Amino acid sequence: MQSTELLKIIQGIPKAELHLHLEGSFEPELMFEIAKRNKITLPYDSIESVKQAYKFNNLQEFLDIYYAGAQVLLHEQDFFDLTWAYLTKVHSQNVVHVEVFFDPQTHTDRGVSFDVVIKGIYRALEKGKSVLNISFKLIMSYLRHLSEEAAFETLEASLPYKDIIDGVGLDSSEMGNPPSKFEKVFKASAAQGYKLVAHAGEEGPSEYIWEALDILKVERIDHGNRCLTDEALVKRLVDEKIALTLCPTSNVALKVIQHMNEHPVAKMLDQGIMATIHSDDPAYFGGYMNENYYETAKALNLTLEQIQQLAINGFEASWLSESSKKKHIGDVIEYFKSLDLQGE
Numbered sequence: 001m002q003s004t005e006l007l008k009i010i011q012g013i014p015k016a017e018l019h020l021h022l023e024g025s026f027e028p029e030l031m032f033e034i035a036k037r038n039k040i041t042l043p044y045d046s047i048e049s050v051k052q053a054y055k056f057n058n059l060q061e062f063l064d065i066y067y068a069g070a071q072v073l074l075h076e077q078d079f080f081d082l083t084w085a086y087l088t089k090v091h092s093q094n095v096v097h098v099e100v101f102f103d104p105q106t107h108t109d110r111g112v113s114f115d116v117v118i119k120g121i122y123r124a125l126e127k128g129k130s131v132l133n134i135s136f137k138l139i140m141s142y143l144r145h146l147s148e149e150a151a152f153e154t155l156e157a158s159l160p161y162k163d164i165i166d167g168v169g170l171d172s173s174e175m176g177n178p179p180s181k182f183e184k185v186f187k188a189s190a191a192q193g194y195k196l197v198a199h200a201g202e203e204g205p206s207e208y209i210w211e212a213l214d215i216l217k218v219e220r221i222d223h224g225n226r227c228l229t230d231e232a233l234v235k236r237l238v239d240e241k242i243a244l245t246l247c248p249t250s251n252v253a254l255k256v257i258q259h260m261n262e263h264p265v266a267k268m269l270d271q272g273i274m275a276t277i278h279s280d281d282p283a284y285f286g287g288y289m290n291e292n293y294y295e296t297a298k299a300l301n302l303t304l305e306q307i308q309q310l311a312i313n314g315f316e317a318s319w320l321s322e323s324s325k326k327k328h329i330g331d332v333i334e335y336f337k338s339l340d341l342q343g344e
């Protein structure tokens with residue numbers, strides 16, 4: 001298939017994004033604008049030089065730059081602008097549902113209150129729902145390089161907003177910070193009614209995926225690339241329909257894989273795993289949803305059936321109501337059927 005045709009098909013698919021860090025959608029242009037109005041000097045002299053700095057050899061090298069970029073976010077309006085820019089971008093790519101992460105500790109640790117962060121984000125999400133018709137869920141992520149005690153403080157700070165936060169996640173430096181480190185705070189989060197997800201098996205071993213399932217009791221795994229090395233784990237994921245939220249351009253940018261044609265998503269689909277595709281930190285890795293679908297489909301020669309399955313899985317694995325899932329999945333199926341008709 002021609003690249004332009006593939007891109008056009010991908011553009012038209014109604015999509016759900018389930019793995020997106022709002023701080024990772026901070027485009028250099030907006031970063032400069034906000035830095036200027038907050039009178040903060042960035043360690044870069046131009047947007048071009050920021051983009052030049054975005055070359056990573058591993059997750060930690062990326063995280064150092066990602067946390068530095070977030071330092072310019074100070075006021076409610078900054079968090080609104082960040083979130084709104086993301087929503088307008090994905091709206092242009094026909095994303096109709098998002099489940100987004102934010103990292104409260106990245107902000108509260110430098111004196112920005114939890115209230116400021118969540119109010120800005122939530123106001124933009126609500127506007128996205130009414131103006132762009134994008135439904136949403138909000139996931140608060142604990143930083144795993146910090147202590148479990150610090151995560152407990154974040155849980156406590158979140159409680160006044162418990163009705164607008166749907167779940168908790170676990171992100172940041174994976175190696176040496178296994179899921180088991182956060183057993184108690186995940187248990188306490190579940191007791192507050194939060195849904196549970198965790199990054200696992202991005203750089204870390206398949207044992208971390210087991211821990212996320214057995215100890216943290218998460219219902220989705222963010223990344224999970226490493227599962228294929230473990231047959232029993234694959235069986236568990238398939239039997240229990242546990243979704244993996246994969247981020248292909250992130251995996252290449254952070255050298256989790258050396259080339260897109262090594263990406264495990266096709267093998268995962270073949271084995272019956274509920275694989276889904278997302279962008280992770282699009283401003284840093286150079287790809288939003290369409291680019292992630294496109295680069296993966298091109299490098300792995302995915303069939304239209306496989307692309308359709310990925311889009312269906314995105315809604316299936318979401319936290320939407322059963323009736324909303326059914327509607328969106330119906331839309332995806334109708335869309336692919338309409339492509340077949342045009343091809344005849």
Ligand SMILES: Nc1ncnc2[nH]cnc12
Nearest residue numbers: 021024171172199280281
């Ligand atoms: N890919 C990633 N892995 C872990 N933590 C993150 N925080 C933002 N992006 C992340």
Ligand SMILES: [Zn+2]
Nearest residue numbers: 171199222280
């Ligand atoms: Zn992530």
